[in-house]
Amino acid sequence: MHLLLLAFSVGLVGAFPLEDDKACRPHTRPWQVHLHGGGVSCSGALINEWWIVTSFACAPTAFQTVASLGDHDVTVQEGTEQHITVADVIRHGPYRSPLHSLTMVRLASPARFTPYVKPVPLPSRCPQPGDACQVSGWGSTIANQYEPARQLKCITVPIVDDMTCMNTFPDYIYWSMGMVCAGQGDTDNCLHDGSGVMVCNGQLQGVQWFAHGCRNPAHPSVYTKLCLYNDWINGVMDRYAPLASTLPTTTK
Template sequence: MKLLLLVVALGLAGASPIKDDRVCQPHSRPWQVYLHGEGSCSGVLINDWWIVTSFQCGLRSNNAIASLGEHDVTVEEGTEQHIRVANVINHSPYRSPHHSLSMVRLASPAHFTKYVQPIPLPSRCPRPGETCYVSGWGSTIPNQHEPPQQLKCITVPVLDDQTCLRMSPDYVAWSPGMVCAGHANTDNCLSDSGSVMVCGGMLQGVDWFANGCMNPAYPTVYTKLCEYNDWIGNVMSKYRPTVLPPMTT
């Protein structure tokens, strides 16, 4: 009888979904944006009109939607704002081995709620040894595809440039616009183009090369956002949305 009960218990345990402890607390990242059209990726809201993402996202403005206030992208939770994308501006003139960054302008401004909030741009660069937090939709297991569903969160240590250069694959041409985080025996994989790295409450990176998702011994490389504040500011000034005054009668 005891053996029968044990078999039943194990069978029920196997039938139950395994809890993923890397799923974020719902709506704990109100600046995270789900960008989707022909494909999907993450972005990060920096004000009511603008989103930062990676060039890896490959977003096209003619059919793209930005969904704000998301957690589980497979259901409508009543917290979302779905806004059409007006412009996608890639780092000029195009992606090179030294840049991977895109700006996304919304067709209409986001409405800030407790589920939708911007995050500050960096006032300093990330420091080696600093603990940062990465979030995105996708798998946290190397070499495993997972369709986007619930937002995932991992914790990563920032590495110094020399360690990044030594540990990265040969095809990564290191540049000052890069920062890497995570290494063997730590979380270092989140397979979402544009996954967002936050350090000290500031936006510090978006996914560039998810090396840790191919080999868990490698760190993952992010665009070093502190090096791009001027470019981001220039793009927002150049592509400033035109807001018409209200009509009077």
């Protein structure tokens, strides 16, 4: 009888997905954006009142995708959200690996900064091996478990040197100078979000490119190395500036 109960218990464990307990403390990532609609559901980072940075894989669609700011649990209205339509989508070219994975998204109207909605600074320096960084997104943090997450998830990962990262790449992926890697086997090293946001020392340092740590926890995941793209990001914001932002403001 005891053996039967044990077998039944083991069967139940295998029948249900493992518990994912890496939810962020609510609203501690006020720059995190949930992009949804138009065939996408992914993350981005708010860098000013008009602009969001995300990965190439996210691929929002102008006037079909909505950016939800100030969100934590995407299944309920918490009273903190701002839902703003996407107006422009500018992808860095060439549009394929191993060259670049970066997309700029302009909102149709500016975000209002609140305790729940704030931008994250662009990097003032590149991350160094050993730096501790936080990655956040709406996805499972358990390897080979792909269920979408209701609540924003957070993991902490170390930056890994380039050679260590390159040595873990499968044959069909090539190294690019636009990549930075983070995570190792003895850390929480998986977040299934095609554009999870990586922040190091309070600065935006990456958006997820390849979630290698979700297939093998010993392997680092790959992020776009945003410190190399400051000029491109600022150039896009200048070229695609909304007309309203160029008008003089008056106060009474």
